[in-house]
Amino acid sequence: MNLQLDFPAVLERWPSFLAGAALTLELAFFATVLGALLGTLAAVGRGTRNSLIAGACKVYVETIRNTPLLVQIFLVYFGLASLGLKYSAFTVAVAALTINVGAYTAEIMRAGFEAIPRGQIEAAEGLALSRLQIYWHIILLPAIEKVYPALTSQFVLLMLASSVCSQISAEELTAVANYIQSDTYRAFETYIIVAVLYVILSLVMRAGFWSLGLVLFPRRRRLGTPL
Amino acid sequence: MGGHLNINHLMFLGQGALWTIGLSVIALIGGGIVGFVIALARISPLKFVRIASAVYVQLVQGTPLLVILFLGYFGLAAIGLKVSPLAAAGASLTLYVAAYLGEIWRGCIQSVPKPQWEAAEGLALSRTQRMMKVILPQAIRIATPPTVGFMVQIIKNTSLASVVGFVELMRSGQIVNNSLFEPFAIYAIIAVTYFAMCYPLSLFSQRLERRMGRGRSNLAPA
Numbered sequence: 001m002n003l004q005l006d007f008p009a010v011l012e013r014w015p016s017f018l019a020g021a022a023l024t025l026e027l028a029f030f031a032t033v034l035g036a037l038l039g040t041l042a043a044v045g046r047g048t049r050n051s052l053i054a055g056a057c058k059v060y061v062e063t064i065r066n067t068p069l070l071v072q073i074f075l076v077y078f079g080l081a082s083l084g085l086k087y088s089a090f091t092v093a094v095a096a097l098t099i100n101v102g103a104y105t106a107e108i109m110r111a112g113f114e115a116i117p118r119g120q121i122e123a124a125e126g127l128a129l130s131r132l133q134i135y136w137h138i139i140l141l142p143a144i145e146k147v148y149p150a151l152t153s154q155f156v157l158l159m160l161a162s163s164v165c166s167q168i169s170a171e172e173l174t175a176v177a178n179y180i181q182s183d184t185y186r187a188f189e190t191y192i193i194v195a196v197l198y199v200i201l202s203l204v205m206r207a208g209f210w211s212l213g214l215v216l217f218p219r220r221r222r223l224g225t226p227l
Numbered sequence: 228m229g230g231h232l233n234i235n236h237l238m239f240l241g242q243g244a245l246w247t248i249g250l251s252v253i254a255l256i257g258g259g260i261v262g263f264v265i266a267l268a269r270i271s272p273l274k275f276v277r278i279a280s281a282v283y284v285q286l287v288q289g290t291p292l293l294v295i296l297f298l299g300y301f302g303l304a305a306i307g308l309k310v311s312p313l314a315a316a317g318a319s320l321t322l323y324v325a326a327y328l329g330e331i332w333r334g335c336i337q338s339v340p341k342p343q344w345e346a347a348e349g350l351a352l353s354r355t356q357r358m359m360k361v362i363l364p365q366a367i368r369i370a371t372p373p374t375v376g377f378m379v380q381i382i383k384n385t386s387l388a389s390v391v392g393f394v395e396l397m398r399s400g401q402i403v404n405n406s407l408f409e410p411f412a413i414y415a416i417i418a419v420t421y422f423a424m425c426y427p428l429s430l431f432s433q434r435l436e437r438r439m440g441r442g443r444s445n446l447a448p449a
Contacts, residue, residue: 005306062426062429063418063422065379065425065429066379066383066421066422066425066426066429067383067418067421067422067425068383068384068386068387068397068421069383070386070387070389070397071386071397071414071417071418071421072418074410074414075411075414075415075418078410078411078414079411081410082410082411160289160290160291160292161291162291163291163293163294164291164293164387166293167390174291174293174294174297177294177297178297181297181301181305185305186305187297187301187302187304187305188298188301188302188303188305188306190302191294191297191298191301191302192298192302194294195286195290195294195295195298198289198290198291198294199285199286199289199290202288202289203289
């Protein structure tokens, strides 16, 4: 076996790698924001007394959590196309990732809601807070604070999972790698570089979420509980 | 546009589904063996072993499975090692699953209550005896629900093996679609099939978790 690695030949394509990494982060950002909203709504919906809404939310969460992301992406991609709707690969990718991460967020948020002690809500009612105030101050914000670590690792996993979007030709990092390796015939070096870039991206995201947590939850910082 | 979905197509999809199960079993067994070693290495008394295994876990958990698969298939081929899609997929999934199972199991081993470790030490059991006779039997109980839950992830992740040309359920769906061109219907069938494999496992994992919660509520620290 003659093993000759030539990293410089691949590294000179760094502008493409950088553009791919930027698009991966962009995908992850939009899907995280939209997915967090969708997931929170689904978690709230699952807790309502209306059995139709609760049932629909349960079906959504269980369906998404028990099928592969790749299949979901193809279903959204071809589903929209068969309805005659034409969107860019980026839009389809954001939509599919949002639907996917929304289900996982819903499950995490539900655990957060269940961890709110009943007495807190009763106390808030006793203090004559309105229902909206109770939901916001007593249930939603403390729940997010409780599950923040689980949420953030889910969002990092989402960023990694966005690599699957290369299969519908969204030009993110993995798609860029596929293109460069077929152009340079240096598959090993290319994928090693991309793997390192993903590790860096996930470390950057973790650090970002950690700092965000310090800003968002000063109480947690004061108590010294780990984020 | 080549006719309609018929029994032959369904048979082909069924065969793909069997390969999905086969690949999942390979990944579970391979990843389980390596993952067990990782779990023990993560709590080894040797600092070097602890750091090396932690670095391995961080690297694998920071890389998408898709990239690991490409590295195993195209990457090894490019440096002169020709591997079959099955070997590439099996090896990549093994490395990937090992990092996650290793972390899950480490947590389970460490969540065996501290007095158990101290009592075993007090009875003058060697480190191996303490592990095999006291800690692991209890850790296995704690580890069962999350492991069953992770099997769902393994089944779903085998779908990525389709991109290196391994004909499992996803790939067989793509092949059928190439001849029929009814993507929405075919991928819906694929999704339902995956759901039928994963959902029973999810329910089973939830049930195990609830049962454990009842039995151990006064034992396990959170």
